[in-house]
Amino acid sequence: MRYFAGASVLDFSPSLLFRRRAIGDIDRRFVMTSVNSRSPARESGVCDDGIVTVDEWRRWGPVSPFPAAVKQIVNDLKVLECKLDCGIEFGGNGGKLQGPFGAYEDKKHRATYEALDDPEKKFRFFSARQIACRLLGSRGYLCQKCWLAMEDCMCSLVKPCGLWKRIRFWLYMHPRDFLRQNNTGKLLWQIFGVQSATLCIFGIAEDEEIMWNEFKRAGKSQVCCLYPNQNSEVTLSVENAFGNSTSENPGSSMADEDKTLHFILLDGTWNNSAAMLKRLKDHAKLVWGDEDLPCISLATGASAMHKLRPQPSWDRTCTAAAAIGLLSEMSLLPKLSSYGLDKQADAVEEALVVLLDSLTGRRLRMGRSITRKVRNTISIC
Known part of the structure; x- marks a missing residue:
């Protein structure tokens, strides 16, 4: 049996074939065509009728059950495909729905969105x-582990590493960053595993419920958000948050699950991160009666990814680099120096370089520029 980038050819149903077509030098389109077949589901969890199962969903990174709202939209798309008798096409900038199907579906989903009178329902519909x-547009094209095109898969080059068991990362990811090839947050669960670095998608009820249940168990004092919010009274440096504590050494109660330090990494554009932080604060107020969620500001510089993804200021960096900065700064604290945090930071740094090399190589093969216009470096926080 032939295997591609961590997934066998049986991982993709013959009724959901994606054919990659070059459009010009840099554009590409993915066409999904359905075959009227009702053969049994394959071991991959992808059925011939287009159903996405929990197994397929979790191979992309989430730990939650397959979200009900996402499942409903997938089913609606398949019903609409049969009704219109034309294939679902994804392509262009952002891999959006294209062609006659895309035009019809765009009108349909906008009407559905406008009919919703509750802002929360509108937001959840958008995310789903x-x-x-x-999900549908990436089947058979992206590796389910590293989110890169199959021919660029970097999974064999990423070295797993154990994360100190007193730390748990939460990748609070905007839906528009889900399955983005240049996303760096995905590296954390590739390296540390999904129980140490857990994906939570912004606006997906099942994901947010899992995350907040863990926060409730841990207590507010054990939850921090990595965000350079200098205007907040509860923004702390790593030294202030963990170095000046008069309490017992955190390592002395490592067996106590309630003492796990939960770090939220906002994984999205800087414009979107403000809305994500507001949602976290609103929920914190409902849970603890106080919206002042502690924020950690790092003394970090530019990451390797700035070569392809320049940031608007030096205190704004990619998600993986934020994790590197946190682990590195914590490793310098005397009471945390014995937990190998520096080596864990190095593991993420190495994976980040591998990702950069993979993305750079792809750009060169496709004739694209590997340099980006440098943005304004003045902090606007």
């Missing part, structure tokens, strides 16, 4: 549709 389209 983003995820549903990205």
Whole structure:
């Protein structure tokens, strides 16, 4: 049996074939065509009728059950495909729905969105549709582990590493960053595992429920958000947050699950991160009666990914680099120096370089520029 980038050819149903077509030098389109077949589901968890199962969902990174809202939209897309008798096409900038199907579906989903009178329902519908389209549009094209095109898969080059068991990362990811090839947050669960670095998609009820249940168990004092919010009274440096504590050494109670330090990494554009932080604070107020969620500001510089993804200021960096900065700064604290945090930071740094090399190589092969216009470096926080 032939294997591609961590997934066998049986991982993709013959009824959901994606054919990659070059459009010009840099554009590409993915066409999904359905075959009227009702053969049994393959071991991959992808059925011939287009159903996405929990197994397939979790291979992309989440730990939650397959979200009900996403499932409904996937089903609606398949019903609409049969009704219109035309294939679902994804392509262009952002891999959006294309062609006659895309035009019809765009009108349909906008009407559905406008009919919702509750802002929360509108927000959840937006998130679910983003995820549903990205799932269908990436089948058979992206590796389910590293989110790179199959021919660029970097999984064999990423070295797993254990994370100190008193730390748990939460990748609070905007739906528009889900399955993005240049996303760096995905590296954390590739390296540390999904129980140490857990994906939570912004606006997906099942994911957010899992995350907040863990926060409730741990207590507010054990939850921090990595965000350079200098205007907040509860923004602390790593030294202030962990170095000046008069309490017992955190390592002395490592067996106590309630003492796990939960770090939220906002994984999205800087414009979107403000809305994500607000949602976290609103929920914190409901849970603890106080919206002042502690924020950690890092003394970090530019990461390797800035070569392809320049940031608007030096205190704004990619998600993986934020994790590197946190682990590195914590490793310098005397009471935390014996837990190998520096080696864990090095593991993420190495994976980040591998990702950069993979993305750079792809750009060169496709004739694209590997340099980006440098943005304004003045902090706007």
